Amino acid sequence: MTETTDLYIDGEWVSAESGDTFAVENPADTTETVAEYAKGSTEDAERAIAAAADAQADWEAMPAPDRGSILRETAKLLEEQKDELTEQLSHEEGKTLSEASPEVQRAIDIFYYYAEKAADNAGNRKGASGGRTSVYTKREALGVAGLVTPWNYPIAIPAWKIAPALATGNTVVIKPASNAPGPAASIVEALEEAGLPDGVINFVPGSGSDVGGTLTSHEDVDAVSFTGSSEVGHHVYDAATDNMARAQAEMGGKNPAIITDSADVDEAVDIVGAGAFGVTGQACTACSRAIVHTDVYDEFVEGIVEYAESIDIGDGRDDLGMGPHVSQGELESTLEYVDVAANEGATHETGGERLEGDEYDDGYYVSPAVFSDVERDMRIFQEEVFGPVLAVTEVDDFDDAIEAANDSQFGLSSSVVTTDLNEAHEFIERTEAGVAKVNEKTTGLELHVPFGGVKDSSTNTYREQGDAGLDFFTEIKTVYLNT
Structure with missing residues (x-):
């Protein structure tokens, strides 16, 4: 019998409120069930959002190098499991091992990268017009980030959303696509083992209408990052911005x-x-x-x-x-x-x-x-x-x-x-x-430079990856300090 991977809410692996589950089949052989997952609902998503909101202030207050240390340890744990993660990704999503392995490595590299970038989330000092006034900016976390990720890069895309969100002091609720949620669950397991405090990340697979709809419209979600189809992306962006959340959507291409x-x-x-x-x-x-x-x-x-x-x-x-x-x-x-x-x-x-x-x-x-x-x-x-x-x-x-x-x-x-x-x-x-x-193929991206599209490929609000990933998950406060 296939063991069920539960939801992860407030530091605990728990069953869905409804008790519902869903199976992931092997796309190479649909007679085989690869894994079974708890199927989250609106109620589960709301519990996860509440946990993330409760944990956010303490997480942001943690010194940035300490947050970076947790991300670095997560990268090490993923690196130790690279072969198993490669097999898992191929088994659920269908990629060849030669395609899955570099994707897993990319996720590892992303966590190492943002572990170092965590301490860069500062600001800039500017010259003031008055001699006794110091003027500078500081970057602060937005709060709770709702992440909706696709099945086609089921470990790389969750990594490049989760890592900058956590590095900058945000807490996270992630809804991975139901075709291949296992790699995202493995990231959460590594973060838990690395010592991430309870509530800082929450994992709620489920339907787009229930879980995704809650994440994109809930008043306690401060940022929404989505990757998927253009049709859904526009709906996500509209729902999030109607609620005054910061939103980005990366969508289709031709x-x-x-x-x-x-x-x-x-x-x-x-x-x-x-x-x-x-x-x-x-x-x-x-x-x-x-x-x-x-x-x-x-x-x-x-x-x-x-x-x-x-x-x-x-x-x-x-x-x-x-x-x-x-x-x-x-x-x-x-x-x-x-x-x-x-x-x-x-x-x-x-x-x-x-x-x-x-x-x-x-x-x-x-x-x-x-x-x-x-x-x-x-x-x-x-x-x-x-x-x-x-x-x-x-x-x-x-x-x-x-x-x-x-x-x-x-x-x-x-x-x-x-x-x-x-x-x-x-x-x-x-x-x-x-x-x-x-003189290069259209696929393949560097992790330290911005990524995003124009026209109907993107909401073109913020880019992902590199320093742009830090920009999306932070807001700027301008400080005037008169001594």
Whole structure:
């Protein structure tokens, strides 16, 4: 019988008020239940918020280096469990071990990073107009932070929200996505073992309407940080700001890679293929559109089709080239877009089939798909798929490529592959995206620099990670001290 992971509220692992639980199945083999979790409700979320509010003043009053020491110890504990966490992530979410392991390492590095940054959460001294007055700013915690995190990066994204929130003296209630809540629970367990005081972090998985809705609208929640779909993100932002909470939402993407006529086509294929089909395309920064100069178009299409067809697919824990989708719903969405693209007149080059056979029948497997001759008014060009599906569009020159790349409601990550330095600089200036990459895949982020999008990819209020993560979770008090 599968052991149930409880909620974590006020320093104790407890059953849900209702007694309800939910199971997480193995996306590579749905006949297997990986784990079972207590299913939180509105009442559980309210208890967690109350515990966080009660603990917040004492946590913020703790000297910042002491808070940093707890984060550092948490990083050490996660590091000691890296192999087990990698296995857990792959088992619940479906990533290959080679994809899961760097994500776990990223979470470890994030906690080490913010352990050191905790002591930097100070302010600035300014010159005053009067000789006896000292003017300076100090940073203070917002209070209680409600964090709503997705399933596709189930340890990295919770880490990059939890760590800066705690480093700056906030307390936390986190609601992880129900498809893969285990890695977030493991972070909480490490924080508990590291000596985090009761109530400072609370873990309440459950439905978006019950737990998520409570976190985003409760009067005692002072900050809301969300990562997920654009539709839900806008609702979260509106609910939080209606209650005067500080809010940020990082949402969808339809990320382009421009392939210029100067590009090394083999390099371009590798860059686009890794960005499009890595993590089964289940990334908000995944490359979904390749915008290719006519002079290298045919060569690129031939190369990317060969790349897609060379990917070995299977259980993530077998560590092949690509794992399954996380759920039936995600698989069906990808298959639907494959049909839409074909019906709209795009040329179906390869892939997009649900895989069948003994090793695939009980999993959510799909082959990576490539469509060429994609026009800018097609849904496959405009809408986020969140699966291993690449749309390839032909353009006549660099200006057309930039115009096509920017022809989207989204603006998260973008890339150009070129050997022309002038083109690289012009791309950086003109791309409408929060992340601009030259000769790199659209996926993959450094933890010490800001991350976020523009347009419908983000509420564009605050960035995440690096010093920007500290900025979101703090407010500035300006002090005039007349001696």
